[in-house]
Amino acid sequence: MHCFIRRVHYIAMGLCAAGTVTLAAAQGATAPASYNVGATATGIPFTFLDVKSNSIQGMMVDTVQAVAKAGGFQVAVQQTGFAALIPSLTSNKIDIISAAMLKTATRQQVVDFSDAVYSYGEGLIVKADDAKAYASLDDLKGEVVGAQVGTVFLDMLQKKGSFKEVRSYDSVADMTRDLALGRIKAGLGDQPIIAYQIRQNTFQGVKLAEGYKPSNVGEVCLVVRKGDTETLARLNKAIAAVKADGTLTQIVKKWGI
Secondary structure: OHHHHHHHHHHHHHHHHHHHHHHHHHHHHOOOOEEEEEEOOEEOOOEEEEOOOOEEEOHHHHHHHHHHHHHOOEEEEEEOOHHHHHHHHHOOOOOEEOOOOEOOHHHHOOEEEOOOOEEEOEEEEEEOOOOOOOOOHHHHOOOEEEEEOOOHHHHHHHHHOOOOEEEEEOOHHHHHHHHHOOOOOEEEEEHHHHHHHHHOOOOOOEEEOOOOOOOOOEEEOOEEEOOOHHHHHHHHHHHHHHHHOOHHHHHHHHOOO
16 A cells, blocks of 8 residues: 555656646747847947948947847847838847837837947037037027938937928938038937947048037837837846846947947
């Protein structure tokens, strides 16, 4: 009788253990081994197309790859136009956005943002020979200004309502070209991106307005679909790890931002 009881006990324990393993396997299976990441080719030094390798490079690419390594998963970075990043995410074409996309209340209604990996404000771009001092957008009242489509900066200009005209551009390069030619008085863009491009002589005939104080300092985060709490938690845990071990600081220094 005792042998029978012991046998039943061992069988029950075996089934319990098997059930635990099966449950663990099932839980592990819910976490994807790889994610498709959207990044734009026009956001140097955050994201850009390296013509030599024909691949997307930059600070946010290094960041998402470091986060992936810390989180134990893979990422496949693909080129996506900035204005198409959120639509591509919500339509399941990509799983994560890693770009110079600032966290805003409007965007938070449609997507979810991870913990911040970097923060910055807008930069005011004017012609290189413009000697006027610009402390704020109020100094451009009645002028023609511009910004890249899909950015918070275009929204800022349009909501301001004090300009003669607000023009939208597919890229910052198009905007700075018009600015250098005198077609617009000034433009708004990501301050670190503009500063980097000017240092590299990519944007010629323009400069960042000295003394301009940004009014919209925001956080750059990784972005996931609304309600994707599992991916968000996975990213935040890995972001905390790359912050703690100094990896993120090294990446920021590498790209000079």
